Amino acid sequence: MAMIPSNVHLRENALQEVGRILRRERCRRPFFVVDQVAYSASGGCDVLEPLLQDLCVSRFTDFELNPKLADVQRGIAQYNDHAADFVIALGGGTAMDLGKLIGALARQPNPAREIVTGKAPLLPTENRLLAIPTTAGTGSEATHFAVVYVDHQKFSLADESLLPNEAIIDPTLTHSLPPPITAATGLDAFCQAIESIWAAGASEDSVRDATESLRHSLAHLVNGVRSPTPESRLAMCRASYLAGRAINVSKTTAPHALSYALTSDYGIPHGFAVAMTLGPMLLFNSQVSESDCADPRGVQHVRKRIDLIVELLGAHDVEHAREIIARILAEIGCPANLSAAGINDIAKIQRLVGSVNAQRMSNNPRTASPDSLVELLCGS
Ligand SMILES: [Zn+2]
Structure with a gap:
């Protein structure tokens, strides 16, 4: 199933294309x-603005960071009142997810709450969505997933109708991003590429996209945060898009599964929350054995994928790869581990591990029991 947005415009000043697309x-x-x-x-x-001035535009601007069901519901009401015929989403991951959800859920007979909580199906619908990311990281413009929080609980929706049918990825939109946002969003792309390579759901195609993504972020992430150039901004947009395309097939794994509670309970930005457990999970996954291998292709296959990650990082073994990851985090201001972010006692770590979604965890190449995760994260 090769679902990718049919039209992707990735270049400087690609935003100029909007007028032509809308016509x-x-x-x-x-x-x-x-x-x-x-x-x-x-x-x-x-x-x-000049490209939109002749159209009857309804703007949806009043929403919080990290998509909430209430925002989706208000958006659906406004969309239907307006009798909208197209969705344009511009912003970071939250705007992308809201655009996806509002466009797909507005035309459903069942209430949004029922659909996002899995109590009612999402019926097939065409989502006429143009995605315009202003950060380089989530790759949401290339995925058929959307995240939404319902009463503080995170739900993830996956459906073909959530995939934008067009994306404009214009690196000039990221030129003004401050270093902490460039760092957090860039780390999301970096982690998504690594997780995608080792994911049980990876295919040869998704590994190729993730590999190329990782090459771009390794070459440009740190400089792109510390002294960005148009070249590094373009490369990180590419890294982000390719990692999105990769996880669109492979899905994410343990670091993402662990990250959501770090974001909702501790307010840690998504990319940092993911990166903080990446090194420990690399070590954990490298120790895969016959008895705990979750990838049907077997232990040798997983080891080859781990070797590929180690090689791409320019490391000679897993321990060295962990050091390189830790150095990248340190260079761009991401907390090195959970205890550096104040999550330093076993009760907090147990609660964190208890929060993970079992289905997302099952995509990790090595089966991880809650006890083994607690032990791993306490020691890291
Ligand atoms: Zn992510």
């Missing part, structure tokens, strides 16, 4: 999910 799609009444701060700061508004 081609015969769009008259767009629903514009837009992160206002990103819209102004990125310079996107200077380019886009």
